[in-house]
Amino acid sequence: MENAHMSNGKRNFIFSLLFLGWIVDSLTLFGMNVAIIPISKELHLSQTQSGMVISSFWLSSACITLIAGWFADKFGSRKVIVISVFIISLFSLLTGMVGSFVAILAIRLILGLGDGGLPTGSSVAITEIYKREVRARVKSMLLAAQLIGGVLALYISGLILDIWGWRVMFYLIGGVGLVVTLLLFKYYNPPKVVKTTLVGNIYPKIPMKDLYKSKFLWLLVIMYFCSSIVHWGFSSWLPSYLEQTRGLNLKTVGSLAMIPQAFGLLSAILTGYLIDKSLAGKEKFIVLIGAAISGIFLLLMFKAPSIQLAITYQSIFSFGESAIGMAILSIPLKYVSQNVIGSFMGTMYFSGGLAGVIAPTAMGALIDVFEGSFQAAFFFLIGALVVVIIGAILFKFPKNNTSIFESNSLEVKA
Structure with a gap:
């Protein structure tokens, strides 16, 4: 039941603070994808080491998600x-002070602890603040915050790196993030949620072993893992691909990379809206169509004869790829009990974090092995999309659209 004591104004204000936290997180996340180019040159990193710098962030992020859930x-x-948000902000600022491969690896490892807690905590926050019927739209707005932060990071990073260098970029992101942290500490107070049955008894806790026996969970985990391989592998190496293969400078890389991000932003918002309004229960078909579109246009992008066609194909790829992530993440918010939503989403985000560890390093290694060619790395991503398609075909919703791990339960927000 939606909290009757909470006004829409307060609900939206709380959500706006959460939105700002996500933007800060995505600024440091996507900013590194551009900054790694001058960092690698200054610190004399190989392609594999560059991939490790990006992946170290995801290693700790993956590990903390289960605990955070x-x-x-x-x-x-x-x-x-x-x-x-505090950890993300502080260690973003400290990133600007590093002077060696080991130091930046350690900083990014700690920074990932903050990133792992934010999406998991946010999923619980959505269930604390909003009723089921609008949760897909709300989740799409948080993904939109991530994509908006990505657009800003790519554009602003290109400008700042070109004028002042990568260290100043991380000082600015960290400073803004600490201000957002103070706002969250003072004003972010979501309602407490009490889970009860229809007869008023507190709903019993679900043993973790029962959660991990669920085929529903593991199919979603596999699909999210593989879609995250595609998302983080591609976004991590796109700036380097545009610079090394297409011969663009950092400022141009940041500007052009904004366009596909904008298409991804549009896709996330549109997908969330459609799922809430008319496509609830049809999320698997969104995944299937999105994966097919992503695979086709990823291949076309790699083979495109001009940068204009490459960006066009990449924009369509981003539209499909963003729809996949939005559809997969909206399913638990609608079909999983409030009692275990944190642990359920924590498990999913753990798999996404593992993908963030594996994808950038694997792609960097493939690029090194094939002497600078990105072809094998792109086929690695297409293979992951094939697994997403297979998972979507096998996926089944709960009977009668009932909640997983919940029986005749009613959510009461206090």
Whole structure:
């Protein structure tokens, strides 16, 4: 039941603070994808080492998601979110001070702890603040924040790197993030949620072993893992691809990379809206269509004879790829009980974090092995999309669209 004591104004204000936290996170995340070019030159990193710098972020991010999910289920989302944004902001600032491969690897490893807690805590926050019927749209707005941050990071990074260098970029992101942290600490107070049955009894806790026996969970995990391989592998190496293969400078790389990000942003918002309005229960078909579109246009992008065609194909790829992620992430918010949503989403984000560890390093290694060619790396991503398609074909929704791990339960927000 939606909280009757919470006004729409307060609900939207709380969400706006969460939105800002996501933008800060994506600024440091996507900013590194451009900054790694001058960082690699200054610190004399190989392609594999560059991939490791990006992947180290995801290693710790993946490890913390399971803990963050359990913690958010038990204590609510506030502590998880405030601590996460603080870590992201502080260690973004410290990134600008590093002077060696080992140092930047360590900083990014710690920074990933914050990134791992934020999406998991946010998923719990959505269930604390909003009723089921609008959660896909709300989730799409958080993904939109990530994509908006990505657009800003790519454009602003290109400008700042060209004028002041990569260190100043991380000082600015970290400073803005610390301000957002203070706002969250002071004003972010979502309602507490009490889970009860229809007869008023507190709903029993679900043993973790029962959660991990669920085929529903593991099919979603596999699909999200493979879609994340595509998302993080591609976004991590796109700036380097445009610079090394297409011969563009950093400023141009940042400007052109904004266009596909904008298409991804549009796709996330549109997909979330359609799922809530008319496509609930049809999410698997969105995944199937999105994966097919992504695979076809990823291949066309690689073979495009001109940069204009490459960006056009990449924009269509981003539209399909963003629809995949939005559809997969909206399913638990609609069909999984409030009692275990944090742990469920934590498991999914853990798989996404593992993908973030594997994809950039694997692609960097493939590029090194094939002496600078990106062909094998792109086929690696297409293979992951094939697995997403197979998972979507096998996926089945709960009977009668009932909630997973919930029986005749009613959510009461206090």
